[in-house]
Amino acid sequence: MSRELGTVDHGRLLEAFSVEAQLLGEVAHSASPDSPVPTAPGWTLNELLKHVGAVYWQVLGWIRDGRRPESWREPLPGQPVVDFYSTARAELEVELANHDPSTRATTWWSADPTHGFWRRRMLHETLVHRVDAENAAGIGDSAVPDDLAADGVDEALTLYFGHKLTTMGISGTRNGTVGFHTGGHSWIARAGPGETEAWRCSPREADAADAIVTGSPANVYLWLWGRVPVTMVHTDGDHELSAQAWALLRLATR
Template sequence: MAGLFGARLALAAVDYDEHVDAVERETAALAAAFGAAPLEARVPTCPDWSLRDLAEHVAQVTAFWTHILCEGMGRPKTPYAERAPDPGVDAWYAALGAHLVAELRATPPTTTIWTWVEHDKSACYAARRCANELAVHRYDAQTAAGSPQPIAGPLAADAIEEIFVMIAARDDPHDGGGQVLGVRATDSRDRWTITLAPEGPQLARGDGDAGLTLSGAVSDLALALFGRPTIGPVDPSGDREILDAWYREFTFG
């Protein structure tokens, strides 16, 4: 087992251009999903939200990072309408997504920007954060229309690792008792060991001595760790209370 990951988590094997390509794909898929169901439809994976709520949340995230990139490069901020139009929500969000992609492509990856983590103040952080958040919320939006699609394998693996960047940046209390959760992809060589340490969850690449092991396609593993129902099966082997302990440590709305 190699490479303990926590607050100093390094980037996974997805580079800046790949993250930007993923943002382009996910924003296009989000726009299509927002237009595929009524805006008042409930989102099964986020039961407190309507599709309108989700669209406006995702639009806010998209515009936020667009403006952060504009500030970093000294460019004027792109204005946006906060209220999702109906009809026309798909075109409204497609335009927002296109602005974000354009800013990412026009911004060198080493550009200094504001972020909420001390170890990475670069545009790379924004590209990664956007790619992974938009992928999960794209899945959410597609569930409202009854047609969820998996997250691309390399991006799903990256999303799993980025969880621990998010956890390290949060000022949340932890109550881990040393439980160990193994995560094993059946469609790639990806393996992780998560330790629910008292100071917060820690991630290591590779197999470890786990009290519970989750096995499945890497997209389904990412969805499970983000608290989403999966498309394919995820097989739990061991003490299932460890998964409940994980959800006490990490939630993603």
């Protein structure tokens, strides 16, 4: 039985992960490792690549051992970060491909305890940081395919806004709803003292929200991840509520 909770199928997620992970490594190799990352202040390109490599090793531990790894892996003494990353990338690509995405796996989201969760999560981890790497390397506007961006909006809202904030014990200070429209999909995010939740909905339901955010899939996706200015999306209604949603996601995705 399929458990695809996103907006694209698992085959597409795996294929896209392979492409994005390869591209991230190539972009990082093309620029100075000391290049600052404008969209991730405080990081250099080398630190960005090390972070993603460590995340890959972490996920390999989740999949192979069936539990959250107890330690955060670092490069071995003298090991170049590019090798640390590329080894993890190759092993994770094989590991993800070796499991039917509908089969059970240990994850950090009870709504999706399957291997498919990791395909989706690793794609978006990689895609967002590929955009970061391109910014650090001075590459122009980053391209994000519409279908993947729309799926990323769904993940940012349902997983990070709707789930992770709750596990962190963080909620908004104002009650209200924010509707989102992009890529032929719509969502509602509701926040207030003691509650944060989000779900996919009809366009009509989203239009009835206290605030509405619209834009191209790539712009809404990267705005939710704090990678583009607020001017890259269009907001209507209660702007304080849309700003609250954005600020809450900064806490959830840091």
